[in-house]
Structures are given as structure tokens and as C-alpha cells.
Amino acid sequence: MGKKSKGKKNKLIWAYIFCILGIVCILYCTGIAIFGFGTYFFLIWGGMGAFFLAVSAVLRNRRLLDAIPGWAKGTCCGLFFLGLLVFCTVEAFILSQYGARAEPGADYCIILGAQWRESGPSGVLKKRLDRAVEYLKNSPGTRVIVSGGQGSNEPMAEAAGMREYLMAAGIEEERILVEDKSASTRENLAFSGEFLDKERDRVVIVTNNFHVFRALGIAKKQGYARAEGLAADATLGMGPNNLLREFFGVIKDLYL
Numbered sequence: 001m002g003k004k005s006k007g008k009k010n011k012l013i014w015a016y017i018f019c020i021l022g023i024v025c026i027l028y029c030t031g032i033a034i035f036g037f038g039t040y041f042f043l044i045w046g047g048m049g050a051f052f053l054a055v056s057a058v059l060r061n062r063r064l065l066d067a068i069p070g071w072a073k074g075t076c077c078g079l080f081f082l083g084l085l086v087f088c089t090v091e092a093f094i095l096s097q098y099g100a101r102a103e104p105g106a107d108y109c110i111i112l113g114a115q116w117r118e119s120g121p122s123g124v125l126k127k128r129l130d131r132a133v134e135y136l137k138n139s140p141g142t143r144v145i146v147s148g149g150q151g152s153n154e155p156m157a158e159a160a161g162m163r164e165y166l167m168a169a170g171i172e173e174e175r176i177l178v179e180d181k182s183a184s185t186r187e188n189l190a191f192s193g194e195f196l197d198k199e200r201d202r203v204v205i206v207t208n209n210f211h212v213f214r215a216l217g218i219a220k221k222q223g224y225a226r227a228e229g230l231a232a233d234a235t236l237g238m239g240p241n242n243l244l245r246e247f248f249g250v251i252k253d254l255y256l
Contacts, residue, residue: 004101018052025049044131061246101228104139107201110192113148113158123235131232132206133169145181147188202226208234210242
């Protein structure tokens with residue numbers, strides 16, 4: 001087989017790969033839209049799907065492909081594989097904290113907020129709360145900080161709802177500290193830090209598995225010297241969306 005025929009075959013293989021990726025991304029986007037999980041971030045999957053299908057179409061159009069200068073094709077390929085390398089590296093760090101566990105007996109436990117609905121905590125927040133309850137019952141001397149303000153689509157401050165949830169689960173009211181002004185992970189940790197000694201206190205940060213790595217990174221930047229993560233599960237089927245969103249979050253945090 002000549003170089004020309006081999007190159008044509010390779011392009012066709014990549015065209016099929018991108019076509020399949022495009023279809024999968026669009027189907028995943030549609031699935032999230034139907035079940036209504038998460039924020040509008042999921043629309044990025046539809047955009048990626050359209051992009052992959054467009055790349056597939058270009059690779060199958062020999063005349064159009066030949067019209068693209070060699071340097072442009074080389075640059076695009078280089079950027080694609082560089083981006084893939086960066087993405088895989090960041091995701092490896094995120095996944096390294098997926099099973100984060102904390103020994104009992106911390107001074108404080110911080111539960112990071114998430115959406116509170118009319119019916120109660122969202123799925124991801126309920127998992128955080130249940131994990132925290134389990135930890136607190138095994139650590140009777142640990143105080144807990146519930147952290148989260150009230151968003152425009154929430155009936156009350158997240159922290160207020162979290163406090164009631166913990167009390168209903170058997171956690172004593174006097175152990176619960178309320179931080180109800182924050183609107184982001186960065187603010188969760190900054191405002192919660194006012195309740196404790198960030199250099200001396202041992203602090204367990206409770207959040208969902210996909211979020212632990214970034215939360216600990218932010219905590220370290222803010223001066224938490226003895227912070228550790230405690231991973232709660234995430235909503236079934238949302239793993240790819242959560243991991244992609246966290247990738248962009250980690251990249252953003254590098255510049256903040």
C-alpha cells in the first residue's frame with residue numbers, strides 16, 4: 001500500500017472516530033436536557049458534538065482537505081494533541097481525589113453548598129450532607145460549618161436548609177455554624193475560614209468526588225494548612241459532565 005493510499009485510509013478512520021464522538025456528545029447533551037440535571041453547562045456537549053461532526057465532514061471531503069495549507073493542518077493537529085495531553089493530565093489529578101477519605105476527629109468539617117430547591121437539597125447536596133452526617137456521628141467532638149448563600153433560583157440560603165437537614169439527621173444544633181453569604185467555592189472557604197484557625201485547625205472539606213481536588217487546591221491557596229477532603233458520591237450519569245466542568249474550573253483557578 002502506497003503512502004497516499006495509507007494516508008487516505010488514516011484520514012477516513014479519523015473521520016469515523018470524530019463522527020462517532022460527535023453523535024455520542026449530542027446524545028449525551030440531549031439526555032441531560034431531558035432529565036434536567038445540572039446547569040446550562042451541559043450545552044457544551046452539543047457544541048462539541050457539532051464541532052466533531054464538522055471535523056469528520058472535512059476529513060471525508062478530499063477536495064476541501066487538499067485546499068487547506070499543510071502548515072495549518074499541522075498546527076491544528078499539534079494543538080489538538082497538546083490540548084488532549086493537558087486535559088488528560090488535569091483529569092488524572094481530579095480523579096486522584098475521587099475516593100478521598102478523612103480520619104475521624106477533625107476540629108471542623110466544612111460542607112460546601114450546592115443548590116437548594118423547594119423540595120429540599122439537590123441530589124449533589126444531599127449526597128454531601130449524608131456523607132457529612134456519617135462523619136460527624138463518628139466524630140462527636142467535630143464542629144460543622146454549613147456554607148452557602150441564597151441564589152436567585154433558591155427559596156432560602158443553602159446554609160439554612162443544610163442546618164435544618166443536619167438537625168433532622170440527629171446532629172446537635174450547638175455543633176452547627178452557619179455561613180450563608182457565599183456564592184462560590186472560593187467564597188465558601190474564605191467565609192468559613194473566619195470561624196476557625198486556618199493554620200492550626202484540622203479541617204475536613206466535604207464535597208462531591210469530582211470537586212474534591214479543586215476545593216483542596218483553593219483551600220491551600222487561602223492558607224488552610226491542615227485541610228483534607230471527604231468525597232461524597234455524585235449523581236449517576238453526570239460523571240462526564242462533572243469532570244469536564246471541573247477541568248475548566250481547575251484551569252481557571254490557575255490564574256486566580
